[in-house]
Each structure stands twice: as structure tokens, then as C-alpha cells.
Amino acid sequence: MSKKDKLAVYLTPEKKAELERRCHEDGSRSMTAFIEHVLDFYLGYLDTQDAGIFLPPAIRSCIDGRLGTMENRMASLLYKQAVELEMCERILADSLELDEAYLRRKRAESIDSVKRTNGQLRFEQVARHLEDD
Numbered sequence: 001m002s003k004k005d006k007l008a009v010y011l012t013p014e015k016k017a018e019l020e021r022r023c024h025e026d027g028s029r030s031m032t033a034f035i036e037h038v039l040d041f042y043l044g045y046l047d048t049q050d051a052g053i054f055l056p057p058a059i060r061s062c063i064d065g066r067l068g069t070m071e072n073r074m075a076s077l078l079y080k081q082a083v084e085l086e087m088c089e090r091i092l093a094d095s096l097e098l099d100e101a102y103l104r105r106k107r108a109e110s111i112d113s114v115k116r117t118n119g120q121l122r123f124e125q126v127a128r129h130l131e132d133d
Contacts, residue, residue, distance in 0.1 A: 004032070019031070019034070019035075022034070041056060044056075113126075
């Protein structure tokens with residue numbers, strides 16, 4: 001155990017009672033341990049210079065865990081979607097015998113369309129465009 005310095009602190013009776021109550025709620029081993037936790041929290045808050053940036057480690061850990069779970073789920077869903085899309089492309093490619101020039105032209109059109117619409121292109125828009133030609 002590291003050496004600790006004694007510090008005199010003057011509190012109102014109400015504040016002392018709340019401190020003792022919260023110490024028991026927190027489950028700290030001692031009043032000193034609880035006060036150190038409180039100080040660590042507040043000093044971390046002051047270090048950020050912005051209340052919006054500061055998150056206690058427990059909340060940060062919880063958020064990181066939830067984001068990790070979501071990231072894994074999204075990766076799994078994207079993988080499954082890629083498999084299904086690739087399967088459809090293979091079936092279509094096997095059904096239609098398309099030459100390289102046609103495929104290059106269609107890829108260029110698709111890239112241009114996605115760039116122009118910022119990826120917000122819907123099948124209905126493509127179908128309407130084909131009807132207009």
C-alpha cells in the first residue's frame with residue numbers, strides 16, 4: 001500500500017451524511033477509497049475541459065462493448081449479403097452471355113450513377129430511367 005498524506009476537510013453535517021451514505025451505496029471499502037474515486041472522476045472531468053467529452057470509464061466500456069457487438073453483427077450481415085449478391089451475379093452471368101465491352105460500359109454507368117446520387121439510388125429510379133430511353 002502506498003504512503004498517503006492526511007488531509008483535513010471541513011464539510012457541513014448534511015454533506016458529510018450524504019458522503020457516508022454514498023460511500024455505502026458505492027460499496028467502497030472505506031471513506032478514503034470513496035473520496036479517491038470521487039476525486040479521480042472529477043479530475044478526469046476537469047482534464048477534458050468539456051463535460052460533453054468526458055465519460056466515466058464504466059460508461060465508456062459499456063458503449064465500446066455495444067459498438068463492438070454492433071460492428072460484429074454488421075460485418076456478419078454484410079458478409080451474408082455479399083454471398084447472396086455474388087450468387088445472384090453468378091446465376092445471371094451463367095444465364096446471359098455478355099461481352100467484355102458491354103460489362104465495362106455498364107460498370108461505368110453504375111459508378112457514375114452511384115456518384116451522382118451519393119449511393120441513394122433505388123431500383124425504381126433505374127427502371128424509370130430505362131423506360132425514358
